[in-house]
Amino acid sequence: MREWMPVSSSPRGRLALAAVKEFGARPFDEVTVAELAAAAQVTTGALYHHFESKLGLYAFVRADVERRLLDRMEGALTAAGPDRSAAVTSALLVGLDFAVREGFLRILGDPPAGTGPDPLAEMLAEAVPAAPLLGRVLAAAWRAALAAVAEGEPPDQVRAAVAALGLRLPDA
Structure with a gap:
């Protein structure tokens, strides 16, 4: 059973959904933290708060x-x-x-x-x-x-x- 399921209205959920889309379409190195935050309509600080790093977010969605x-x-x-x-x-x-x-x-x-x-x-x-x-x-x-x-x-x-x-x- 999943521990957490993305909910599009939460900042964490929006980040996960944005990351799935961006990392699905482009290599890891080509996706920036700023792009992920903008796609999720959050600050870069929210990404670091919820996932510690771009790699942490990538590992989560992967x-x-x-x-x-x-x-x-x-x-x-x-x-x-x-x-x-x-x-x-x-x-x-x-x-x-x-x-x-x-x-x-x-x-x-x-x-x-x-x-x-x-x-x-x-x-x-x-x-x-x-x-x-x-x-x-x-x-x-x-x-x-x-x-x-x-x-x-x-x-x-x-x-x-x-x-x-x-x-x-x-x-x-």
Whole structure:
């Protein structure tokens, strides 16, 4: 259960909503604290008060967006049945469609900051326990697909490329 859900009328909620939009569309380094504050109609002090830093706000919204992504991808893995290759391909496509539809190309297309675990790579590795390194490889390929869309490639062509990966996964 969520500890907090953005409420658009609160300064914290407006900051979170503005950050999701800005970090979804542009790389972290290109988004300024002043732009985030202006988009949320708050002062920069409010950003620092609620999140301590731009990185703190980014980490907060990244965790939320990533959890929504993983929920959808895990659902696709489960719904696809026992064929692991079809299930993983389905999860990758569901995740891609979600990220494109919601405008989360940059925030999900960049690997997680820092030295912590990569939740997407871990989820994909669990989906293919016989080849756990494949989770990292698939996560990198999926992020490259998002980057292609962010750089102007047509989403339907990128989706077709992901679908054409033709995964032949080992049995669990």
